[in-house]
Amino acid sequence: MADIKKQNYAIDPRALYVDIEEKCESCSKAFIFFAQEQQYWFEVLDFWVDSHCTRCFECRKHARYILTLRKRYDMLTSLANKTSSEKTQRKELANTLYCLGIIKNINKVKD
Numbered sequence: 001m002a003d004i005k006k007q008n009y010a011i012d013p014r015a016l017y018v019d020i021e022e023k024c025e026s027c028s029k030a031f032i033f034f035a036q037e038q039q040y041w042f043e044v045l046d047f048w049v050d051s052h053c054t055r056c057f058e059c060r061k062h063a064r065y066i067l068t069l070r071k072r073y074d075m076l077t078s079l080a081n082k083t084s085s086e087k088t089q090r091k092e093l094a095n096t097l098y099c100l101g102i103i104k105n106i107n108k109v110k111d
Contacts, residue, residue: 001014007043008048014049031057
């Protein structure tokens with residue numbers, strides 16, 4: 001059962017959560033968007049009830065990993081006076097992001 005008072009909804013709230021089979025938009029693998037996960041999304045994280053999960057757990061985990069790498073790379077790039085350790089970390093992150101296909105320009109890896 002759903003707690004309608006905790007939901008964000010435009011027209012109709014969800015009175016009940018049920019497991020939904022979805023297809024991942026990233027890897028095309030079928031996965032289940034579990035009722036318990038929906039309840040967490042809509043009642044704790046405050047997502048709109050009209051939204052739904054579009055990626056499987058593995059693809060969401062990979063996307064969070066890439067986001068963490070990018071944030072660290074951006075932070076290191078923005079530093080004016082980098083230590084040698086920070087320069088090394090930035091270069092390693094650039095190489096990792098290049099290998100993952102996130103950084104397309106090889107010159108950013110060489111900097």
